[in-house]
Amino acid sequence: MSPHNRRDFLADVGRGMLVASLGPALTADLGLGPAFAADGPDELMFGKLEPLVALLQDTPTNKLMPVLVGKLKDGVDLRTLVAAGALANARSFGGRHYEGYHTFMALAPAFEMARELPEARRPLPVLKVLYRNATHIQAKGGRKNEELHPVKPIPLPEGVVGGEAVRDAGHRGDRKKADGYFATLAQGSPEDAFNHVLYCVHDDVNVHRVVLAWRSWAMLDFTGPEQARTLLRQSVNFCCDETRGGRATQIQMLLPKLLDQYKLPRGKPGTREADDAWVDELSKVVYGAGREKAADAVAAALAEGFSPVAVSEAISLAANRLLLHDAGRAQADGAKQKGSVHGDSVGLHASDAANAWRNIAKVSNPRNSVASLIVGAYHTSGQNGGQLKEPAHAAELDKVRVTDPAALLRQTEDAIRAGDQKTASALIQKYGELGHPERAVFDLLLGYGVSEDGALHAEKYYRTVSEEFAAARPAFRWRQLVALARVTASEYGKTAPGSEEAKRLLGI
Numbered sequence: 185m186s187p188h189n190r191r192d193f194l195a196d197v198g199r200g201m202l203v204a205s206l207g208p209a210l211t212a213d214l215g216l217g218p219a220f221a222a223d224g225p226d227e228l229m230f231g232k233l234e235p236l237v238a239l240l241q242d243t244p245t246n247k248l249m250p251v252l253v254g255k256l257k258d259g260v261d262l263r264t265l266v267a268a269g270a271l272a273n274a275r276s277f278g279g280r281h282y283e284g285y286h287t288f289m290a291l292a293p294a295f296e297m298a299r300e301l302p303e304a305r306r307p308l309p310v311l312k313v314l315y316r317n318a319t320h321i322q323a324k325g326g327r328k329n330e331e332l333h334p335v336k337p338i339p340l341p342e343g344v345v346g347g348e349a350v351r352d353a354g355h356r357g358d359r360k361k362a363d364g365y366f367a368t369l370a371q372g373s374p375e376d377a378f379n380h381v382l383y384c385v386h387d388d389v390n391v392h393r394v395v396l397a398w399r400s401w402a403m404l405d406f407t408g409p410e411q412a413r414t415l416l417r418q419s420v421n422f423c424c425d426e427t428r429g430g431r432a433t434q435i436q437m438l439l440p441k442l443l444d445q446y447k448l449p450r451g452k453p454g455t456r457e458a459d460d461a462w463v464d465e466l467s468k469v470v471y472g473a474g475r476e477k478a479a480d481a482v483a484a485a486l487a488e489g490f491s492p493v494a495v496s497e498a499i500s501l502a503a504n505r506l507l508l509h510d511a512g513r514a515q516a517d518g519a520k521q522k523g524s525v526h527g528d529s530v531g532l533h534a535s536d537a538a539n540a541w542r543n544i545a546k547v548s549n550p551r552n553s554v555a556s557l558i559v560g561a562y563h564t565s566g567q568n569g570g571q572l573k574e575p576a577h578a579a580e581l582d583k584v585r586v587t588d589p590a591a592l593l594r595q596t597e598d599a600i601r602a603g604d605q606k607t608a609s610a611l612i613q614k615y616g617e618l619g620h621p622e623r624a625v626f627d628l629l630l631g632y633g634v635s636e637d638g639a640l641h642a643e644k645y646y647r648t649v650s651e652e653f654a655a656a657r658p659a660f661r662w663r664q665l666v667a668l669a670r671v672t673a674s675e676y677g678k679t680a681p682g683s684e685e686a687k688r689l690l691g692i
Contacts (some may be wrong), residue, residue, distance in 0.1 A: 479558050
């Protein structure tokens, strides 16, 4: 049997098992038959996950929740659902669809949120994002309009770094060649493939550019490394779509200049300790000195041997300042009210991006580690136009009179439900200053992160705050929860689609 016929045979077996498990009536009702008949040699296949991936692509949104809850009751775990949802998303959108890649980026954070919930409620954040996933897949036309298909490797040009070849093809607007070059690179290890993709990611600054790259890499923990080629292709596609017609961006010219000027990387990462004052001072440079000075300051710090951990914390702190000092939207924007800071606000975007740059710096090779922090500083800086001189909630701090932790949390919840960002922030700052335990605050805010729609960002930002709080030193970590309280009050009032049905089916 030829490899091609063997693949088709195994795919047919997998589909037959799915049809048998669902029964002919439900199969026809879900519209799975025509999709199976349309399968051909130009389709990506996902082995043992293929039946579940196809099910997630083909099931109409209004029929999805009973199917998903049924799968959970049959023993399919949340990690498997997330893996299948990610592959369904990648095959459908390929990193080229705004709502699509936002949903992909929310899947792993939703799983991490689930791990913090009581057992009965754990499925809720994952089901919420899978419902969103299906909504956008169905709106795009389901499997008949898939974005990703198999691609043949294209030999790389002689004497050129693979990542540079992919990047340069993108500059020329030649997405087919960039995809083919990457297919060649992806025949090696996933780690090498990821490091080559980062040449494209470093080429410009866009929150989705960096977060999609990080979340694609992190998703391999769910799907297995054999799916690296499919998941990382999303970043190649995104970067090709974002090309500026061959015009060089400022960071394209600045990054190699700084790497050369400071002779970076210098072997192993630096281990020089930084005190609180040093981190705070660097964060202020990143926040307000302008992009070139911010990038230069970070490059100099790395050259002086300061640890990437300390530099990352300064960048994260600067991004957090953007959110705390945000004046809020000047005008209502769709479902987001005037004064809101949830969704695509500058500070929230900056925080998610800073988190992604920090994580990429931890897992990439020495060249890309220092490059990610330099680009991360450049990315974060220069965004503070119109920011307030003081945190938005500063005037409310003196109004907080209670000290009892339970009372502070009750008042915080009242402020969230009233959409009062400033009071919610002030109460959580006071709670932290008094030394009360953070877990109760996370539990309160997590509940709303699950129940509220969040304008595509609730899951990612909750995870950003969780990680940055854990990574930050005591002097700064509570600023992350203060910002999350503000975002939670901003997003309250729009229940996530599918959430109530999921709770009913789960008996919650």
